[in-house]
Amino acid sequence: MQTTITYSETELVDRLQAHDQAAFSYLYDHYSKALFVIIYQVVPQQELAEDVLQEVFVKIWQNVRSYDATKGRLYTWMLNIARNSAIDRTRSKDFNRQAKTTELTDNVYEGKDGVHSRIDDIGLKKTIERLPEENRRLLELSYFQGYTQDEIAKMMGIPLGTVKTRIRSTLLQLRKLVGTNR
Amino acid sequence: MDLSCIISSGDLELYVLGLLPQDEAAKIAQLALLFPEIQEELDRIGETLLVVGDTAHLAPSPGLKTGLMQQLQELKAAEDQVAAPIIPLQTGRNLPLEEPNEEDGMAPVVQMPSGRPATRTWLSAASFIGLLLATGGVIFLASQSSKQQQALASLEQTQSQLTRQNVELQRQLNNSKDMVAMLQSDQFRKISLKAVPGKPDALVQVLWNTQTKGVYVSNQSLPQPPAGRQYQLWAIVDGKPVDAGVLNGATGTVQFMKNFERAEAFAITLERAGGSPTPTMAQMFVMGTVG
Numbered sequence: 001m002q003t004t005i006t007y008s009e010t011e012l013v014d015r016l017q018a019h020d021q022a023a024f025s026y027l028y029d030h031y032s033k034a035l036f037v038i039i040y041q042v043v044p045q046q047e048l049a050e051d052v053l054q055e056v057f058v059k060i061w062q063n064v065r066s067y068d069a070t071k072g073r074l075y076t077w078m079l080n081i082a083r084n085s086a087i088d089r090t091r092s093k094d095f096n097r098q099a100k101t102t103e104l105t106d107n108v109y110e111g112k113d114g115v116h117s118r119i120d121d122i123g124l125k126k127t128i129e130r131l132p133e134e135n136r137r138l139l140e141l142s143y144f145q146g147y148t149q150d151e152i153a154k155m156m157g158i159p160l161g162t163v164k165t166r167i168r169s170t171l172l173q174l175r176k177l178v179g180t181n182r
Numbered sequence: 183m184d185l186s187c188i189i190s191s192g193d194l195e196l197y198v199l200g201l202l203p204q205d206e207a208a209k210i211a212q213l214a215l216l217f218p219e220i221q222e223e224l225d226r227i228g229e230t231l232l233v234v235g236d237t238a239h240l241a242p243s244p245g246l247k248t249g250l251m252q253q254l255q256e257l258k259a260a261e262d263q264v265a266a267p268i269i270p271l272q273t274g275r276n277l278p279l280e281e282p283n284e285e286d287g288m289a290p291v292v293q294m295p296s297g298r299p300a301t302r303t304w305l306s307a308a309s310f311i312g313l314l315l316a317t318g319g320v321i322f323l324a325s326q327s328s329k330q331q332q333a334l335a336s337l338e339q340t341q342s343q344l345t346r347q348n349v350e351l352q353r354q355l356n357n358s359k360d361m362v363a364m365l366q367s368d369q370f371r372k373i374s375l376k377a378v379p380g381k382p383d384a385l386v387q388v389l390w391n392t393q394t395k396g397v398y399v400s401n402q403s404l405p406q407p408p409a410g411r412q413y414q415l416w417a418i419v420d421g422k423p424v425d426a427g428v429l430n431g432a433t434g435t436v437q438f439m440k441n442f443e444r445a446e447a448f449a450i451t452l453e454r455a456g457g458s459p460t461p462t463m464a465q466m467f468v469m470g471t472v473g
Contacts, residue, residue: 019258028247036242056248061254068209073446076200076226080255085199125257127237142199143231149201157413171227172197178233 009074016064026056031075033081041144042086052089056082083146130177135170142167186217194220195458198227213227308468354434361400361436364389370398373448375468386468388415388448397426397448401433407452414453416461417445447471 007015007026015023035056040049059081067077128136134156141147141155153160186195196202196208214221333473364370375386385402399415415426419442426448427439449469451461 010383019254019261024254025247025251028250030249031232033238034232037238037240046243050246053242054253055248058253058257061257070208071204072200072207073198073210073214073224073228075232076198077356080200103322116447123255123328127234127240139234142196142201143234146200149196156223165197166200168190168192168195171230174234175230176224178230 009060010069012062013067013069013074016060017067022063024057027060031078035078038079038082038144038146039086041161042083043089053082056085059085065158080146093131123128127177128174131170131173134164135173138163138166138170139174187192188213188220189223195227196221198224198231250432281446299437357435363400364436369393371472373470373472375448375450375470377468383449383468386450388470389413389436390442390472397442397445398436399450400436401429403433404429404450408431411456411458412455412457413450413467414457414461415439416449416451418420418440418447418449419445421446423449423461425457425459428453428455446470 007023008162010025015041016027032053036049036053039056041053041078043049043052056078060078063081067074128139131139137156138152145165147155149160149163152163158166192231193202193206193210197207202210208221210224336411366373369391371390371392373388373390375384377383377390382405384404386404387400387402389398389400391398396416397415401413412451413429415429416423417426417440418424424442424445426442428435429450447469449461450467450469451463452465453462
């Protein structure tokens with residue numbers, strides 16, 4: 001938290017919709033890193049990921065006026081923009097590291113070691129190494145990769161209904177670990 | 183409503199992760215508005231995910247923000263530039279997509295060669311019908327799309343009109359506010375100018391700041407001057423008219439003219455644009471003496 005000002009979410013949205021520069025600066029300070037981590041998962045190259053991040057913020061700027069708080073939280077909205085922009089980038093011509101993406105997807109499918117290496121790669125090990133293996137994988141798939149419940153159920157070979165409850169227990173554990181469980 | 187049931191369902195987590203189908207997500211968003219407990223839970227889930235992201239050693243390079251903020255500033259500047267001078271948008275008429283011409287679409291097909299074997303004729307007839315259907319389809323789709331384009335263009339036009347109206351109303355409002363402040367202030371002396379015989383009734387006031395000596399004109403209803411003409415204010419000092427400047431603003435505005443230490447009366451005449459050195463007495467519209 002670099003800035004001392006804090007906005008409530010509605011206040012922040014109002015200011016963003018007015019294209020207030022200070023609000024965007026605040027948004028960047030608070031959310032850029034989390035969004036960057038998401039992007040990096042899909043586009044694992046510092047420069048390209050930064051490029052996508054910049055694009056994401058421009059998209060936020062351009063589309064924030066059509067953001068509707070009754071349809072979802074700002075964070076969720078931005079998360080989706082980040083994921084989709086990153087995925088779009090992997091489809092574009094100038095993305096020449098397809099090998100790496102394929103490898104990543106393979107890892108996810110085959111499980112076990114793949115998830116380990118990926119999470120180590122971005123330096124999250126310390127935070128989530130205490131989660132049980134299964135839960136770590138679930139977090140990877142749902143948060144960092146944005147797979148749907150259906151897909152997660154198939155990949156992990158668990159019933160659809162279980163995905164939901166496991167995600168919840170994973171996030172509850174995580175909450176204790178990162179100390180946001182006030 | 184039993185909230186613990188919703189909170190423990192796991193739906194809130196999926197919602198924050200963006201994994202809920204749209205209709206279910208909308209339900210959760212609504213619940214969050216109604217129940218602070220739900221909102222609080224969503225906040226915590228979001229916060230946890232943010233903190234997880236923050237513990238990564240990965241980060242965008244520090245210079246990125248500067249570049250981005252600059253880019254946003256440019257976008258903002260471009261936006262302001264579009265907003266300031268109000269250019270009427272004529273999007274409705276000259277759209278690139280034209281209504282497709284039915285005759286053009288079918289011209290090459292109509293020429294059917296004669297004297298062919300029956301099957302050939304039948305085949306050409308069939309293909310002709312096929313082509314006709316396809317052309318019809320294309321025309322239908324194109325006209326649908328053109329209708330949508332037109333609808334969009336007309337929406338854009340409406341929006342630009344509303345923006346223009348809004349700007350104009352803002353201007354009028356600010357003006358009225360200034361005027362009210364002036365009228366309420368004791369600092370201003372109000373001199374009502376009355377229509378001279380033979381000229382249309384008009385409501386014009388001179389507001390004279392007794393401290394700064396500034397003279398303002400509040401023109402509420404002088405008729406619109408013809409092209410190439412402007413109203414000019416005169417202060418009568420020692421029985422002689424002294425130029426007090428021309429009126430720029432439209433009716434309903436307050437305009438600062440000049441400073442005057444003293445004057446016995448004020449009058450407004452219609453002069454050629456830019457004003458005259460001496461007033462054209464026949465074109466005097468209103469006048470009022472300083473009581």
